Amino acid sequence: MSSFLKIEWTVLYNEKPAVYRPCSGCRTIGAFASTGKFRLNANGSRMDAWLIYRCRACGARWNRPLFERRRVKSISRRQLQALQENDPVLAQRLAREGGSLGGWRTDNCGSFSLMSRIVSTGPACTGETLLVIRNPDLARVRLDQVLAHGLALPRKEVLRLFRDGMFRVQEASDKVVRRPLPAEIAVELSSRDEGGSSGILRRLIGSGRGENLS
Incomplete structure (x- = not known):
């Protein structure tokens, strides 16, 4: 019986x-980033809300x-409190999602890092190593980019x-x-080629020992 590893x-x-x-300041197309702050305007039973951005330049x-003009009663107490307190988690999520941006292009593929950990190890019948890649913010990166980054390999080698x-x-x-990475994907490492797979396995185990891959 061979061992099972999940990273x-x-x-x-x-x-x-x-x-x-x-x-308006640069008088050209500028890159605007979220400040993480909200602006609210209440008028009677209706409310307007904005996420504040600033030009990077x-x-x-x-x-x-x-x-x-949303009815205040239709907004949950939790959401209203998050808006009023400039909740950073909500602001970050809204900035990632994009949403209604008046047709202007968004760029969600800035530089990224990987937090890596060994989830479980033990006996199994398959002998396969499983790599689960989570993308909670739906970063616009491809699977080959992430694997090349995490394994320190050229992208053509990953392909x-x-x-x-x-x-x-x-x-x-x-x-x-x-293709763009989904919210979660599972990649199996085959053990058929013992020489090749052992080298990749060492890279995976090495990544799992650290908190971050930069």
Whole structure:
């Protein structure tokens, strides 16, 4: 009976996503990033809410509409409190999601890092190593980018490993390697080629011993 190893990677942003739109200060298309602050305006039983952005170059302000003329009673107490207190988790999530941005291009593919940990190890009949990659913020990065980053390998080498059957994505075709990363994906490391798989396995175990891969 062979051993089973499960490793988890979590994709983390290093930069805030930008919204590209006309800037009154720069008088050109500027990159606007969220300040993490909200602006609220209540008028009777209705409320407006915006997420405040600033131009990275000149600091000009832009208020991104979240909702307009919404009945206050339709807003949960928890959401209202988060808006009033400039909750950083809510602000970050809204900035990642993009939403209604007036048709202007967003950029969610800034630099990223990986938080890595060994989830479990023990006896199993399969002999396969399982790598679970979590993408909670839906970063716009591809699977081959993340694997190349985490394994410290050229991207073309990662693609070759898929072609040779060393890597296999559960319940998906190998085309997924070139597609944006979903919220969670599981990649199996085959043990057929013992020489090749052992080298990849050492890289995976090494990544699991640290808190972050930068």
